[in-house]
Amino acid sequence: MEVIAGMSISKGEARKLLQERGLRVTAPRLSVLRVLAEAENPLSYTEVLRRLGEADCCPTTIYRNLVKLRDAGVAPVVSREEGVDRYALAGARDDGHRHPHFVCDTCSQVSCLPAELGASIAMDGPWAASIQKAALHLRGECPDCR
Ligand SMILES: [Zn+2]
Ligand SMILES: [Zn+2]
Numbered sequence: 441m442e443v444i445a446g447m448s449i450s451k452g453e454a455r456k457l458l459q460e461r462g463l464r465v466t467a468p469r470l471s472v473l474r475v476l477a478e479a480e481n482p483l484s485y486t487e488v489l490r491r492l493g494e495a496d497c498c499p500t501t502i503y504r505n506l507v508k509l510r511d512a513g514v515a516p517v518v519s520r521e522e523g524v525d526r527y528a529l530a531g532a533r534d535d536g537h538r539h540p541h542f543v544c545d546t547c548s549q550v551s552c553l554p555a556e557l558g559a560s561i562a563m564d565g566p567w568a569a570s571i572q573k574a575a576l577h578l579r580g581e582c583p584d585c586r
C-alpha cells in the first residue's frame with residue numbers, strides 16, 4: 441500500500457495497514473496512525489499526544505500502542521536526536537528517512553530535509569564500504585520560528 445507523507449489516511453487504509461502486519465485493529469492504533477499519516481515530519485510520543493488533543497484514552501495506552509506499531513514495523517523510529525525517539529509511518533518516504541533532518545532549537549520540531557543535502561557527503565577509501573547508515577542532523581531555527 442502506498443502512503444504519502446503529509447496526507448490523511450482513511451479508516452479503511454489504516455485498518456488494512458494494521459491487518460497486513462497482523463495487528464489487531466483498535467481505536468487508539470487507528471488514531472495514532474491517523475496522526476502519523478497527517479504529519480509532514482517525524483513525531484515524538486509527546487507530539488503525537490499533543491496532536492491527538494482530547495483523546496478518548498489515556499497517554500499510557502497511546503504510548504503502548506506507539507511501541508507496538510514500532511515493533512511491528514508500521515511506525516519505525518526515524519530520528520533519535522537528543523535521545524528523543526521520533527516515529528514516522530513506514531513507506532511514507534521513499535528513502536526511509538535516510539535524508540538529513542533539521543532540529544529547531546526553539547520549538548524542537550524535527551523536519552525532513554531534501555536528500556541531496558546528504559548526498560554530497562560521499563567517501564572513498566576503506567571507510568566507504570563500512571558506512572551503512574547515516575544520520576545527519578542540522579540545527580538552528582526553523583522557518584516558522586524565525
Ligand atoms: Zn521552530
Ligand atoms: Zn525524514
